[in-house]
Amino acid sequence: MTMTPEELQEAAKRHLWMHFSRLGAFRHKDVPVFVRGSGPRLYDAAGRAYLDGLASLFVVQAGHGRAELAEAGRRQAETLGYYPIWSAAHPAAVELAARLAALAPGGLERVFFTTGGSEAVESAWKLARAYFRQIGQPERTKVIARDLAYHGTTMGALAVTGLPAIKDQFEPLVPGARHVANTNRFRSGLPPDVVADDDRFAAACAGAVEAAIVEEGPETVAAVFLEPVQNTGGCFPPPPGYLARVRDVCDRYGVLLVSDEVICGFGRLGHWFGAARYGVVPDMITFAKGVTSGYAPLGGVICTDELAAPFLEGDASFAHGITFGGHPVSCAVALANLDLLESEGIVEHVAATEKAFAERLESLRALDVVGDVRGAGFFWALELVKDPDDPSARFTPEERTALVRGHVAPRLFEAGLVCRADDRVDPVVQLAPVLTCADAELDEIHDILGDVLGNLPSGR
Ligand SMILES: Cc1ncc(COP(=O)(O)O)c(C=O)c1O
Incomplete structure (x- = not known):
């Protein structure tokens, strides 16, 4: 780095567009x-x-400053700095896909890599649509997510997101996403005796998912997206039994369940994946963030064999890709990160x-x-x-x-x-x-x- 702290301040204020920031606030304070x-x-x-x-x-x-992760990235960059996984592969992506499949709950075997969480959510929605089209249910296009839930900022993922404060600026959004009650027990609009009872609260919240599917027309709904513990609004854990009930609802109406584990994966909840903590097997897991501990950007979708099956036959393909999805340096760093999480x-x-x-x-x-x-x-x-x-x-x-x-x-x-x-x-x-x-x-x-x-x- 060649700039002094003062030069960094001046250049940051003049040239850097910081994400989600009130840039005006930095007129009077340091970045x-x-x-x-x-x-x-x-x-x-x-x-x-x-x-x-x-x-x-x-x-x-x-944690920060882990030499093992830096070294894994350096070694990979020196060996093969880049090659896409478009109709090709490199060992780091292959090994990481196999490793993630082994860590994920049973049946989730196939990994589609992206560069981050928004693209993962975007890809999961697209995969849900493409899958239903492949199996002859093209009218299944909609998603159900929960109030306030953050699922990313690209236009598709933003439609899945349920936080008005970050959506309003960009209307009209991609149509087809609907939001239902989350599991905020502290400010639920439900009667206190329902909220106080695990079972009744879980039934009421899962019932809101079911009601939305029924109202939309089950044959038009592709997927339910939820985080095992919802971030926005302030860490809403699921009441006991809630996720199993949502799983049942999805099964009853032929709707896919996507567990968005961009935050909840890789140990954040004391399990490799949050869905496992709550005893539920989703159809897809979206991940990003902690998979590399942030030393290189990576995200992706882990899906079941059943979802991948229609794309394994004849000339079928999932017409979707991202240049840097599954970047070799990121995959090598992720493998080293999983090694650290395991060995320590x-x-x-x-x-x-x-x-x-x-x-x-x-x-x-x-x-x-x-x-x-x-x-x-x-x-x-x-x-x-x-x-x-x-x-x-x-x-x-x-x-x-x-x-x-x-x-x-x-x-x-x-x-x-x-x-x-x-x-x-x-x-x-x-x-x-x-x-x-x-x-x-x-x-x-x-x-x-x-x-x-x-x-x-x-x-x-
Ligand atoms: C649950 C969830 N999904 C998706 C995203 C979007 O991920 P990214 O910022 O990597 O695009 C986030 C980001 O915080 C998230 O918390």
Whole structure:
């Protein structure tokens, strides 16, 4: 790097279009510029350390600065820097496909690689449509997803996404996607006695999926997309039995179930895949992010033999491809990352440490501003409330922006914690630390959150 920290600031403000950013905000403040990472820590251009409590963006499972991953990428680039997997193959993509098929729940055997999560979701929807066309049900084109759920930003994936705040600018969207209730227990519109009962709540939420399929006309619905634990809105875990019920609904109406594991895969929930944690076998898994711990971009779809079958015969093909999908360097890095996750027992570490993490976060319920604590594995959210005595009272959009952008986010950052404070809906602080974090880092997360959230200005 040749620029000084001052030159980096100036050039970032002048030339870099930062994603999902209010660029105007950087007129009066610095752009955070991270120059290096090591284990669970990030270091900025001034040399200051931060604890990476979000695995950067739910990505860096194995931690920063892993020489093994850098070396795997270097070796592959030197051996074969690039060749596409368009009617051809290279060993890294072949080995990775076989390895992912072995890790995925039974029956998911075929892997279509992309460069990231949006393309994975896009590809899964296209595959669902192409599959039904191949088997003589061309009218099955629609998808059902859940309110607020984030499934990506490309036009197809954006239609699957259920978060109005990031869709409105781009209307009209791809038609054919419909959204139903998610599993937000804290702010469900259902009667309290239903919400309090696992079984009834699961039945009601799965019933919303069924009702939408029936209303749309089952013969027109191709797939249901859901995350095992929904990210947007703040880590909504499924109530016990919910995913099995949705699986049943899909089977009853001949609809495919897509488990979007762009966040929930590769140990985030203490399992290789989130669907496995909840005992469900989907028809497709979409993945990205943690498959390489972010050292190179990669995503993809793992699908069942049944879905691939119509494309194995005669002159059939899935008319879809992406130049850098299954890039050899990314696949080699992913293989090395899976080696690390396996040899260091990182997935098992999350499963074993989840309770300790949860207990630390749960203790923050004692703070007035913390209304709910929810999540699974190393994927948690604290929902911030306006009135501790009446959790149903909601912040106005202006109030939550003032709270989150004016106080919570900058103070957590100043205190040295990278996490997500989200004001797009009811305000939440999300934690998804690097998966190698141990007691000391979990204590640090707890202490910083306690200090910042316990000392917010009154009258918020
Ligand atoms: C569940 C889910 N699906 C899809 C995506 C889109 O992935 P990408 O940003 O790699 O395109 C994301 C990104 O955060 C995600 O969380």
